[in-house]
Amino acid sequence: xxxxxxxxxxxxxxxxxxxxxxxxxxxxxxxxxxxxxxxxxxxxxxxxxxxxxxxxxxxxxxxxxxxxxxxxxxxxxxxxxxxxxxxxxxxxxxxxxxxxxxxxxxxxxxxxxxxxxxxxxxxxxxxxxxxxxxxxxxxxxxxxxxxxxxxxxxxxxxxxxxxxxxxxxxxxxxxxxxxxxxxxxxxxxxx
Amino acid sequence: xxxxxxxxxxxxxxxxxxxxxxxxxxxxxxxxxxxxxxxxxxxxxxxxxxxxxxxxxxxxxxxxxxxxxxxxxxxxxxxxxxxxxxxxxxxxxxxxxxxxxxxxxxxxxxxxxx
Numbered sequence: 001x002x003x004x005x006x007x008x009x010x011x012x013x014x015x016x017x018x019x020x021x022x023x024x025x026x027x028x029x030x031x032x033x034x035x036x037x038x039x040x041x042x043x044x045x046x047x048x049x050x051x052x053x054x055x056x057x058x059x060x061x062x063x064x065x066x067x068x069x070x071x072x073x074x075x076x077x078x079x080x081x082x083x084x085x086x087x088x089x090x091x092x093x094x095x096x097x098x099x100x101x102x103x104x105x106x107x108x109x110x111x112x113x114x115x116x117x118x119x120x121x122x123x124x125x126x127x128x129x130x131x132x133x134x135x136x137x138x139x140x141x142x143x144x145x146x147x148x149x150x151x152x153x154x155x156x157x158x159x160x161x162x163x164x165x166x167x168x169x170x171x172x173x174x175x176x177x178x179x180x181x182x183x184x185x186x187x188x189x190x191x
Numbered sequence: 192x193x194x195x196x197x198x199x200x201x202x203x204x205x206x207x208x209x210x211x212x213x214x215x216x217x218x219x220x221x222x223x224x225x226x227x228x229x230x231x232x233x234x235x236x237x238x239x240x241x242x243x244x245x246x247x248x249x250x251x252x253x254x255x256x257x258x259x260x261x262x263x264x265x266x267x268x269x270x271x272x273x274x275x276x277x278x279x280x281x282x283x284x285x286x287x288x289x290x291x292x293x294x295x296x297x298x299x300x301x302x303x304x305x
Contacts, residue, residue: 129206147203
């Protein structure tokens with residue numbers, strides 16, 4: 001028996017069959033967990049974000065117009081929810097070389113010698129998160145979407161309500177700030 | 192500076208590839224339980240509203256009938272009350288009467304001149 005498609009499931013949910021929402025959750029939860037982990041560190045926070053995304057999606061399902069894939073609509077809801085979380089939990093923390101864990105130190109040691117495949121990706125991810133912590137919520141949101149989620153400037157402008165040129169300027173400044181922090185860190189580490 | 196840029200690029204690439212999409216066991220069941228709870232709460236709110244509205248139907252209907260009866264009684268009593276001529280004279284405004292006399296006198300005198 002073929003799997004029902006998103007449109008059929010959505011129609012069933014809108015007719016009052018709440019159970020039809022479960023296959024949609026199963027289908028897209030991994031994608032949303034991956035996005036939420038870019039914004040929150042603690043696992044309970046990540047779970048809260050994902051749960052909120054699905055609750056919002058369920059309650060606003062009647063506003064979904066089938067002119068775009070459901071995944072796009074859901075990811076937009078997820079992005080807004082992640083940004084809301086970021087604004088509420090802004091860390092904006094400066095940090096230095098002594099804050100690095102053993103794995104992160106190893107990552108620095110090996111970066112020059114080894115290929116990207118051999119790099120401990122988890123440690124790199126933690127380091128990036130630390131660099132992102134130094135940015136304000138809007139800049140962090142833009143860099144996350146642009147550099148980690150590989151969204152286009154146009155898509156980010158649409159999501160954030162900023163102009164494309166404004167997104168470019170903010171992304172450039174945010175990257176520069178990250179570069180400066182990284183430069184300070186490498187100087188502290190090797191001098 | 193280029194070295195730092197390169198390092199940042201490598202970190203971003205590694206972080207991008209380290210996408211963590213693990214899902215806790217039976218997470219969808221948890222979400223569905225929340226959804227059912229929320230929709231049940233929303234339903235019960237509506238149920239409370241409709242119950243309250245249905246309860247208010249009888250008092251509102253009774254008030255409507257009382258007001259209708261009272262209005263009807265008042266208008267009938269106004270129609271049936273007869274006013275005597277002396278009461279009518281007493282009710283007439285002397286200022287209005289004087290004004291009418293003056294105007295009529297002016298018209299009459301004008302007719303007499305012609």
